[in-house]
Amino acid sequence: DVQLVESGGGSVQAGGSLRLSCEASQLMYTKYCMAWFRQTPGKEREGVAAMHTDGQTVYRDSVKGRFTIAQDTAKRTLYLQMNSLTPEDTGMYYCALGGGYCYTSRLLTEIEYTDWGQGTQVTVS
Secondary structure, rough: OOOOEEOOOOEEOOOOOOOEEEEEEEOOOOEEEEEEEEEEEOOOEEEEEEEOOOOEHHHHHOOOOOOOEEEHHHHOOOEEOOOOHHHHEEEEEEEEEEEEOOOOOOOOOOOOOEEEEEOOEEEEE
């Protein structure tokens, strides 16, 4: 099984920045997609940003221009740079991995992903 370990969460004031990291214990697939999701109490988990090894990246409308997803394949690490944070960005952020072909239209949906991290909390006040 793949283990995904997130880090980098914390508390920050509105307008601030954070960079989340997600390290995978292994990447067995030649093609795969990875994503960041977030969840707040009482709400469903929502896709924030995703990428595929074919070069595609997608973002939730509310984070476009503020968040950037990137990967360092040598370190097996996925990043999410978050700038201009607002209180609406508060939540538990999860990293996810899906092996093989991933449908572009579903990159921000949970169905594309089989492995999940434990999450890292982001609080913006």
